[in-house]
Amino acid sequence: MNIVVLVKQVPDSGADRNLRTDDNTVDRGSANNVINEMDEYAIEEALKIKEAHGGEVTILTMGPDRATESIRKALSMGPDKAVHVVDDALHGSCAVATSKVLAAALGQLNADLVICGAESTDGRVQVLPHMIAERLGVAALTGARKLTVDGATLTVERQTEEGYEVVTASTPAVVSVWDTINEPRYPSFKGIMAAKKKPVQTFSLGDLGVAPTEVGFDGATSAVLEHTKRPPRSGGAKITDEGEGGVKLVEFLATEKFV
Amino acid sequence: MSEVLVVVEATREFGVKKVTLEMLTLARELGTPSAVVLGGTGAAEALSAKLGEYGAEKIYAAEGDEIDGYLVAPKATVIADLVKRVQPAAVLLASAQEGKEIAARLAVKLDNGILTDVVGLDADGTATQVAFAGSTIVKSKVTKGLPLVTVRPNSVNPTPAPATPAVEQLTVSVTDTDKLAKVVDRVAEQKGSRPELTEAGVVVSGGRGVGNADNFKLVEELADLLGGAVGASRAAVDSGFYPHQFQVGQTGKTVSPQLYVALGISGAIQHRAGMQTSKTIVAVNKDGEAPIFELADFGVVGDLFKIVPQAAEEIRKRK
Numbered sequence: 001m002n003i004v005v006l007v008k009q010v011p012d013s014g015a016d017r018n019l020r021t022d023d024n025t026v027d028r029g030s031a032n033n034v035i036n037e038m039d040e041y042a043i044e045e046a047l048k049i050k051e052a053h054g055g056e057v058t059i060l061t062m063g064p065d066r067a068t069e070s071i072r073k074a075l076s077m078g079p080d081k082a083v084h085v086v087d088d089a090l091h092g093s094c095a096v097a098t099s100k101v102l103a104a105a106l107g108q109l110n111a112d113l114v115i116c117g118a119e120s121t122d123g124r125v126q127v128l129p130h131m132i133a134e135r136l137g138v139a140a141l142t143g144a145r146k147l148t149v150d151g152a153t154l155t156v157e158r159q160t161e162e163g164y165e166v167v168t169a170s171t172p173a174v175v176s177v178w179d180t181i182n183e184p185r186y187p188s189f190k191g192i193m194a195a196k197k198k199p200v201q202t203f204s205l206g207d208l209g210v211a212p213t214e215v216g217f218d219g220a221t222s223a224v225l226e227h228t229k230r231p232p233r234s235g236g237a238k239i240t241d242e243g244e245g246g247v248k249l250v251e252f253l254a255t256e257k258f259v
Numbered sequence: 260m261s262e263v264l265v266v267v268e269a270t271r272e273f274g275v276k277k278v279t280l281e282m283l284t285l286a287r288e289l290g291t292p293s294a295v296v297l298g299g300t301g302a303a304e305a306l307s308a309k310l311g312e313y314g315a316e317k318i319y320a321a322e323g324d325e326i327d328g329y330l331v332a333p334k335a336t337v338i339a340d341l342v343k344r345v346q347p348a349a350v351l352l353a354s355a356q357e358g359k360e361i362a363a364r365l366a367v368k369l370d371n372g373i374l375t376d377v378v379g380l381d382a383d384g385t386a387t388q389v390a391f392a393g394s395t396i397v398k399s400k401v402t403k404g405l406p407l408v409t410v411r412p413n414s415v416n417p418t419p420a421p422a423t424p425a426v427e428q429l430t431v432s433v434t435d436t437d438k439l440a441k442v443v444d445r446v447a448e449q450k451g452s453r454p455e456l457t458e459a460g461v462v463v464s465g466g467r468g469v470g471n472a473d474n475f476k477l478v479e480e481l482a483d484l485l486g487g488a489v490g491a492s493r494a495a496v497d498s499g500f501y502p503h504q505f506q507v508g509q510t511g512k513t514v515s516p517q518l519y520v521a522l523g524i525s526g527a528i529q530h531r532a533g534m535q536t537s538k539t540i541v542a543v544n545k546d547g548e549a550p551i552f553e554l555a556d557f558g559v560v561g562d563l564f565k566i567v568p569q570a571a572e573e574i575r576k577r578k
Contacts, residue, residue, distance in 0.1 A: 013509050013528070016394075017394070017395075018391075019397070095363075095366070096370070122391075124375075124376065125376075127359055127362065130331065130364050131367050133332075134332075134368065139439035140360075140440060142330070142360060159503070160356070160445075161270065162270055165445050167443065168441050169439050169441065173440075221372030221401065222373065222399060222403070223400055223402045224397055226397075227390070227395055227397045228395070228396050229394065230394055233540075235555055236558070238560065239559055241566055245561045246566045246569025246571075246572070246573055247569060247570070247573050249559050252557040253485075253518070256518070258485060
């Protein structure tokens with residue numbers, strides 16, 4: 001099975017994250033940039049399918065030059081090769097334009113299965129899997145906590161607020177996964193060394209037949225007008241329990257009218 | 260005034276969800292609210308009274324197996340056709356899994372911008388969003404097409420404005436491409452009578468300090484006394500104390516209740532990302548240096564196994 005995993009480089013969600021003051025885009029310059037955590041689960045799932053059914057795993061990333069670090073990191077887990085869509089005109093692209101670019105790249109990769117994280121930790125927008133499926137005219141099985149592959153038939157369990165759904169489709173398809181699906185492997189030393197030699201092909205917008213005016217700020221379908229940092233919360237009263245802690249807690253709740 | 264389409268979120272068990280009432284309230288500021296019900300046969304009938312109570316002047320219904328038997332693609336097709344016909348002033352959906360997915364497909368079908376996790380929307384279409392785990396407030400706007408917006412639960416105070424909606428059944432004509440992802444089973448998991456986590460006015464969460472799955476009964480008891488939902492930190496979920504769908508945090512649910520009670524939760528960034536926009540935060544932790552106290556409006560340092568039962572007893576006394 002030919003599997004493509006979408007990987008996004010994001011600012012580390014464990015540190016302070018900011019938007020740029022000049023153009024309101026994500027500040028990548030000052031951030032520690034890492035693989036979107038949810039994408040590691042997508043890579044793991046792809047590798048497991050390859051191990052069980054054979055095939056090839058390709059990483060697909062759209063992002064600036066520095067996303068190369070995340071691509072090598074992804075490859076060190078075990079995928080075979082990578083494709084990096086990189087073009088200065090992409091800076092400032094909205095989700096709709098991003099899906100157009102990724103769909104164009106996927107059109108050249110002939111994937112049976114596209115796997116990605118259910119959301120990225122920076123935008124948490126969760127729209128790309130369905131946008132890509134809509135553009136490619138293939139099935140989208142999203143929010144998977146379990147994926148089973150039987151020949152060309154894919155079955156996922158998808159968490160809902162009332163329980164879960166079992167959803168099935170034939171390949172080609174897009175599957176998005178949550179972090180409940182598996183436990184991603186750590187790259188081995190051998191994997192890290194091997195990743196340095198794995199092929200990374202770059203695509204420009206021209207290679208994909210997408211005009212620069214369709215992406216970036218020119219082609220954006222939405223705009224951030226302004227942003228402000230919210231003042232950090234400050235702690236209030238803190239007491240140490242000396243036998244009456246529970247009662248004092250309820251007294252506080254009562255003054256706030258919760259009890 | 261132009262119509263504003265509100266795509267209804269409802270559950271089989273509890274009917275119309277609160278976020279739908281919030282969206283109807285918001286829609287009234289922008290135009291005339293029309294609710295769109297997508298579901299199995301008879302879905303609109305069951306929901307119409309509640310939708311009318313909150314100001315829906317019209318209900319569009321698309322019902323049947325063609326809608327209900329597949330993942331979101333048929334729903335998006337039906338709404339896209341409706342948008343082209345009625346030319347609404349805006350389309351509002353819930354900022355939850357399905358609402359975002361339908362919105363995603365609509366954006367591509369209509370070549371239209373999309374804004375998610377919106378907490379406020381002005382009449383001119385300017386939206387307020389909260390980014391980076393509540394640390395940044397963003398003002399944004401759709402610049403191509405109509406405002407296509409997903410609204411985060413607990414953003415607006417829903418207020419009734421009774422109307423008598425007329426129901427219009429839509430003709431469902433979906434393509435084979437819309438029917439590629441077939442739902443073969445829906446399994447309800449026991450949840451009891453507690454409110455849904457993202458919509459609850461009160462959330463009581465337990466962390467690693469709760470110690471084991473059995474002890475989560477304490478968390479549940481306090482939640483029930485306060486009429487709230489139960490949440491759990493990632494540490495608690497990873498340790499198997501509580502199911503994943505109740506996880507609050509960066510890789511779980513984002514909640515913004517009136518009251519958030521953190522029991523035995525240290526307050527790692529992972530967790531704070533999911534709860535720090537709560538109105539009032541209360542914490543109990545044995546470690547007085549735990550970062551959760553930096554957020555808490557009221558904190559008790561001590562043994563939660565002594566403090567929580569005492570608090571529960573005190574609430575019972577006051578009732």
